Amino acid sequence: MKNVIFLAPPLAGKGTFSDYLEKEFGYLHFSTGSILREKSQQDESLKKILESGELVKDEIILPLVEEVIKTREKSKPFILDGFPRTLQQAKKLDIILSGLGVLDVVVVSIDVEKETLIDRVIGRKVCNKCYRSYNLNILAFKPKVNDVCDSCGSKLITRDDDNLASFQIRYKTYLESTSPIIAYYKKKGCLRVIHNDELDQTKSLNILRGVISEH
Numbered sequence: 345m346k347n348v349i350f351l352a353p354p355l356a357g358k359g360t361f362s363d364y365l366e367k368e369f370g371y372l373h374f375s376t377g378s379i380l381r382e383k384s385q386q387d388e389s390l391k392k393i394l395e396s397g398e399l400v401k402d403e404i405i406l407p408l409v410e411e412v413i414k415t416r417e418k419s420k421p422f423i424l425d426g427f428p429r430t431l432q433q434a435k436k437l438d439i440i441l442s443g444l445g446v447l448d449v450v451v452v453s454i455d456v457e458k459e460t461l462i463d464r465v466i467g468r469k470v471c472n473k474c475y476r477s478y479n480l481n482i483l484a485f486k487p488k489v490n491d492v493c494d495s496c497g498s499k500l501i502t503r504d505d506d507n508l509a510s511f512q513i514r515y516k517t518y519l520e521s522t523s524p525i526i527a528y529y530k531k532k533g534c535l536r537v538i539h540n541d542e543l544d545q546t547k548s549l550n551i552l553r554g555v556i557s558e559h
């Protein structure tokens with residue numbers, strides 16, 4: 345199985361894709377968003393950056409990414425989710441990965457209409473312990489019990505950055521910074537695009553399975 349880098353706007357379905365790879369194929373899931381949110385609980389300035397929806401500086405995020413990949417369980421493939429966010433980070437990541445001997449990587453761009461993303465923002469809840477995400481407006485992603493995590497039984501919360509204004513900033517930032525990355529990986533030949541239509545989840549996951557098994 346190939347190691348996977350996800351490129352996707354907020355709420356495009358990275359969480360669902362990642363859950364699928366973890367459960368079906370034993371992937372390790374490195375979400376820079378979760379790692380940073382955890383770290384921000386002891387770091388007030390980092391917390392402010394995250395709440396504003398701005399990008400976190402390379403000096404903070406690059407060493408964290410290198411550390412998790414370096415110390416991972418090496419028999420398993422991994423998912424990198426939420427990184428890289430800029431072309432510069434993509435180039436630095438290439439250096440980190442080749443330095444660590446990680447060569448089998450596919451970059452999966454998840455493509456979703458902006459209107460669909462906005463619908464998802466409104467109903468989203470996330471577990472305050474394991475970060476699994478839910479959506480009250482989408483039947484397949486509703487928790488079994490209101491405001492309780494299906495996986496670990498903890499309370500579901502609305503994340504600080506889950507509001508429409510913050511979404512608009514994150515979406516704009518995503519488009520501006522990620523288009524050059526997509527072009528970069530496309531040129532390298534390791535980019536695959538998956539359209540993640542709500543009604544077509546099974547199809548999207550089947551395509552994903554094909555992508556990670558390519559030779």
Ligand SMILES: [Zn+2]
Pocket residue numbers: 471472473474475476493494495496497498
């Ligand atoms: Zn949970």
